[in-house]
Amino acid sequence: MMFLRYAVYRFFTMLLTLFVVSIMVFAIINLPPGDYLSNQIAELRATGQAEGVAKAEFLRTEYALDRPIWEQYLIWAGFSSGPNGFSGLLQGDFGWSFEFDRPVSEIVGDALWLTVLVNLAAVLFVYMIALPLGVLAAAKSETWVDYTAGFIGYLGLATPNFLLALILFYYGHKYFDLPIGGLMNPIYEGEPMSWPKVKSILLHLIIPTFVIGTAGAAAMMQRLRANMLDELSKPYVETAKAKGMAPARLLAKYPLRMAFNPFVADIGNLLPAMVSGSVLVSVVLGLQTIGPFLLAALKSQDQFLAAFILMFVALLTLIGTMISDLLLVLLDPRIRYGARGG
Amino acid sequence: MRTLLDIDGLTIGFGAGEPVVRDVSFTVGAGETVALVGESGSGKTLTCRSVLRILPEAAQLREGTISYAGKDGTVDLLSLSERKMRSIRGDRISMIFQEPMRSLSPLHRLGHQVAEVLRLHRSIGPTEAKRRVLEKFEKVGFVDPARAYASYPFEMSGGMRQRAMIAMAMIAQPEVMIADEPTTALDVTTQAQVLGLMRDLQAETGMAMILVTHDLGVVANMAQKVVVMNKGRVMERGTAEQVLGSPAHGYTEKLFAAAPKIPNVAEPPRISTNTGDDVILDLRDITKSFTMRAGGWRKPTVITACRDVNLKVLRGKTLAVVGESGSGKTTCARVALGAEKPDPGGEVLFHPSTDATPLPVHAMTNAQRLQFQRQAQMVFQDPYSSLSPRMRVMEALCEPMQIHQIGNPAERREKAAAMLEWVGLNPNMLQRYPHAFSGGQRQRLSIARALTLDPRLLICDEPTSALDVSVQDQILTLLEEIRDRADLSYLFISHDLAVVARIADEVAVMRAGVIVEQAPPAQLFHNPRHPYTKALIAAQPKPDISRPIDLALVARGAGSPTTWPEMFRFDGPDAPALRTLEPGHMVRCHA
Numbered sequence: 048m049m050f051l052r053y054a055v056y057r058f059f060t061m062l063l064t065l066f067v068v069s070i071m072v073f074a075i076i077n078l079p080p081g082d083y084l085s086n087q088i089a090e091l092r093a094t095g096q097a098e099g100v101a102k103a104e105f106l107r108t109e110y111a112l113d114r115p116i117w118e119q120y121l122i123w124a125g126f127s128s129g130p131n132g133f134s135g136l137l138q139g140d141f142g143w144s145f146e147f148d149r150p151v152s153e154i155v156g157d158a159l160w161l162t163v164l165v166n167l168a169a170v171l172f173v174y175m176i177a178l179p180l181g182v183l184a185a186a187k188s189e190t191w192v193d194y195t196a197g198f199i200g201y202l203g204l205a206t207p208n209f210l211l212a213l214i215l216f217y218y219g220h221k222y223f224d225l226p227i228g229g230l231m232n233p234i235y236e237g238e239p240m241s242w243p244k245v246k247s248i249l250l251h252l253i254i255p256t257f258v259i260g261t262a263g264a265a266a267m268m269q270r271l272r273a274n275m276l277d278e279l280s281k282p283y284v285e286t287a288k289a290k291g292m293a294p295a296r297l298l299a300k301y302p303l304r305m306a307f308n309p310f311v312a313d314i315g316n317l318l319p320a321m322v323s324g325s326v327l328v329s330v331v332l333g334l335q336t337i338g339p340f341l342l343a344a345l346k347s348q349d350q351f352l353a354a355f356i357l358m359f360v361a362l363l364t365l366i367g368t369m370i371s372d373l374l375l376v377l378l379d380p381r382i383r384y385g386a387r388g389g
Numbered sequence: 390m391r392t393l394l395d396i397d398g399l400t401i402g403f404g405a406g407e408p409v410v411r412d413v414s415f416t417v418g419a420g421e422t423v424a425l426v427g428e429s430g431s432g433k434t435l436t437c438r439s440v441l442r443i444l445p446e447a448a449q450l451r452e453g454t455i456s457y458a459g460k461d462g463t464v465d466l467l468s469l470s471e472r473k474m475r476s477i478r479g480d481r482i483s484m485i486f487q488e489p490m491r492s493l494s495p496l497h498r499l500g501h502q503v504a505e506v507l508r509l510h511r512s513i514g515p516t517e518a519k520r521r522v523l524e525k526f527e528k529v530g531f532v533d534p535a536r537a538y539a540s541y542p543f544e545m546s547g548g549m550r551q552r553a554m555i556a557m558a559m560i561a562q563p564e565v566m567i568a569d570e571p572t573t574a575l576d577v578t579t580q581a582q583v584l585g586l587m588r589d590l591q592a593e594t595g596m597a598m599i600l601v602t603h604d605l606g607v608v609a610n611m612a613q614k615v616v617v618m619n620k621g622r623v624m625e626r627g628t629a630e631q632v633l634g635s636p637a638h639g640y641t642e643k644l645f646a647a648a649p650k651i652p653n654v655a656e657p658p659r660i661s662t663n664t665g666d667d668v669i670l671d672l673r674d675i676t677k678s679f680t681m682r683a684g685g686w687r688k689p690t691v692i693t694a695c696r697d698v699n700l701k702v703l704r705g706k707t708l709a710v711v712g713e714s715g716s717g718k719t720t721c722a723r724v725a726l727g728a729e730k731p732d733p734g735g736e737v738l739f740h741p742s743t744d745a746t747p748l749p750v751h752a753m754t755n756a757q758r759l760q761f762q763r764q765a766q767m768v769f770q771d772p773y774s775s776l777s778p779r780m781r782v783m784e785a786l787c788e789p790m791q792i793h794q795i796g797n798p799a800e801r802r803e804k805a806a807a808m809l810e811w812v813g814l815n816p817n818m819l820q821r822y823p824h825a826f827s828g829g830q831r832q833r834l835s836i837a838r839a840l841t842l843d844p845r846l847l848i849c850d851e852p853t854s855a856l857d858v859s860v861q862d863q864i865l866t867l868l869e870e871i872r873d874r875a876d877l878s879y880l881f882i883s884h885d886l887a888v889v890a891r892i893a894d895e896v897a898v899m900r901a902g903v904i905v906e907q908a909p910p911a912q913l914f915h916n917p918r919h920p921y922t923k924a925l926i927a928a929q930p931k932p933d934i935s936r937p938i939d940l941a942l943v944a945r946g947a948g949s950p951t952t953w954p955e956m957f958r959f960d961g962p963d964a965p966a967l968r969t970l971e972p973g974h975m976v977r978c979h980a
Binding site: 381 | 475476497
């Protein structure tokens with residue numbers, strides 16, 4: 048019951064945060080002088096293409112870019128009525144991309160869920176690698192196991208992602224016949240979901256997951272190892288030993304459970320780091336995620352596209368932190384009961 | 390008596406260094422209690438842990454045997470396979486640790502942690518395990534075993550956690566229980582009750598006990614045999630009557646001399662010209678409540694840490710505030726120093742000199758505050774964390790003078806050197822870092838630092854409770870010397886009546902946020918009137934086997950105020966007023 052109340056409370060704070068984030072995103076995007084359309088109009092005037100100017104002027108009024116900035120925000124977010132009535136984020140209208148000359152929803156449609164897919168795969172990969180390696184490194188600290196795990200970890204941290212991507216592409220293709228580039232075989236693009244398409248996507252996922260995940264996994268492993276070492280020296284571990292518990296079971300039941308908190312709390316941080324960290328990788332690997340779109344949109348001041356992508360990443364982050372907060376409450380009775388001691 | 394454990398020639402060392410435990414031998418008979426006594430660094434903890442072989446990884450068992458004559462024949466615990474050792478741990482030989490706060494996992498329910506022992510060593514189902522745990526919980530004094538079973542450790546007080554630890558150590562009915570300072574982290578009345586419980590359970594089950602402690606009073610109440618250790622060696626070994634009655638070794642005698650005691654005969658009060666109207670610090674009607682806001686979806690709760698406290702520190706004298714954890718004594722000290730603001734209606738007045746106008750501590754101008762900070766200094770409990778490890782002694786001592794812009798660098802250095810001499814340290818230690826000093830020396834350093842500004846008032850918050858008894862004795866002597874030499878006044882906060890008995894001119898006993906009794910030590914200790922004061926005095930373990938703790942007396946006063954005899958009883962904020970029973974002796978009771 049208590050948990051449900053907390054979940055509802057947490058959900059509403061998330062909505063509130065999202066609202067604040069939307070204001071900031073909009074403000075920051077509009078910070079540089081000019082906008083896509085006025086830049087274009089200036090350019091068209093300079094080259095004397097009058098019909099283009101007319102279209103741009105039309106878009107300007109159509110998307111209310113001629114109004115004061117706060118009114119633009121209200122219309123974009125869907126709080127107030129624009130030239131076309133209420134049609135903003137709240138109503139599910141994400142706006143128009145001037146650069147691609149298509150609605151934002153059409154451009155990012157596929158990329159959205161592919162981004163989620165790639166990053167979820169990477170997060171899972173991070174946890175699957177970091178958990179056993181971190182625990183092992185702590186349990187066997189200062190032995191060859193620890194040193195090897197540490198070495199692999201540092202290697203993962205120190206190698207530039209795109210370099211790793213290129214190397215893996217070469218050898219993956221040479222020895223395992225893994226596909227190069229993209230997130231699916233081009234013949235499936237735009238096709239409805241089918242079994243061969245899923246297979247193709249999964250095959251294409253292997254290398255991106257590995258590339259995006261290694262650095263995160265290495266960092267996470269080091270953190271887990273440090274946390275575990277802290278916990279291993281706590282008196283309750285000694286108590287468990289004095290009970291006659293076997294080492295492996297003891298490790299999993301007591302210190303790991305304690306060291307898990309920061310691990311869980313990281314879910315929220317991991318998502319945005321991966322989205323922004325994977326932009327370069329996506330460009331190099333030719334992944335159809337939103338990363339490359341974001342880059343293009345920011346470069347050309349394509350404001351609705353950029354704003355939407357930023358809002359989407361913010362939403363992912365907020366959902367991630369909400370999940371980790373709720374998990375922490377479930378996992379740790381001290382947080383659940385709001386106790387200060389322990 | 391059958392010998393259960395025979396520890397012979399035990400030698401333990403770290404790395405290539407000299408051994409830290411040397412040639413330690415003693416035996417434990419079935420059903421008897423052996424006390425391992427010593428100060429920190431004596432090797433007593435390593436010795437008891439080597440029985441279960443749960444030593445730090447770097448420790449090497451160099452020599453010796455520990456033969457254990459259990460039900461299934463005699464084995465040498467030091468050469469037993471790890472697998473067989475595990476079946477002995479928790480089952481045949483179990484252990485209780487010092488810190489009940491940290492020795493239980495905060496994430497698992499108490500019942501579960503105790504039942505785990507049975508699940509590890511007995512092939513019984515969860516329902517049967519739970520039944521046995523509930524039975525044990527009732528034995529160790531949980532009023533509602535089912536609730537305790539489902540509780541997490543942080544929902545329990547220290548005493549209750551230690552009871553759960555005891556239940557855990559006894560659930561498998563071991564033949565030997567090792568208790569490593571089991572009551573050191575507990576309040577004195579709780580300590581008395583936990584010791585009583587351990588003794589009762591031992592008598593009932595007939596198990597043997599190795600009790601590791603630094604407190605000779607605890608030894609006198611619990612042990613049949615005593616092993617005194619110092620610097621890794623056994624100094625003296627014998628029955629409790631022998632060792633406590635007529636100690637043969639000089640070290641044991643030293644321990645006895647240093648142990649703080651509540652005096653048997655009333656000492657004459659210190660001669661003083663101050664007759665009672667020359668007040669340096671005046672706490673008037675201090676109430677302090679805290680509002681706890683745990684999270685956005687919970688209701689805030691108001692906790693009253695102390696209520697209606699009126700205290701006067703006389704110039705040149707020592708006022709001690711005594712109480713157990715949660716009594717409100719530390720809050721009082723923090724309010725007195727201006728670190729916390731009292732609730733409206735209360736005020737603290739500081740009189741810099743006899744005729745000066747008093748300063749209101751919580752409504753001072755910046756200039757007044759600077760003056761107050763110079764004249765009122767604090768000595769903290771933990772000498773390890775109250776000195777910055779990155780500052781040389783010289784910098785630590787000169788910093789207060791720099792802040793208050795006193796003297797030039799040369800004069801400051803001179804003052805720092807002089808203060809070091811005052812506290813019994815050598816001025817050539819000025820260039821060292823704090824880590825080069827022992828606990829007692831560090832506490833001397835913090836006293837020296839407090840003295841560099843020539844304060845008039847020192848607030849000492851448990852200044853000796855982190856120290857060994859022999860060191861505690863020296864620090865108390867030092868504080869007395871300095872008080873007389875510099876004509877200082879002390880507000881002395883402590884949980885230890887014996888420490889207070891020695892240094893105080895006036896004692897206020899606090900419980901549940903209010904002062905329950907206040908008097909000069911002679912009256913307070915020889916004619917205590919309040920049941921809680923009586924319980925505190927009775928609970929103090931005396932190093933004399935003919936004077937065991939009177940548990941009935943402890944039980945009468947140590948409970949919550951609602952359980953006190955009718956004359957003293959109160960519930961929540963409706964405490965009766967402090968009444969003067971005889972000149973200078975006040976007790977909180979109904980008329």
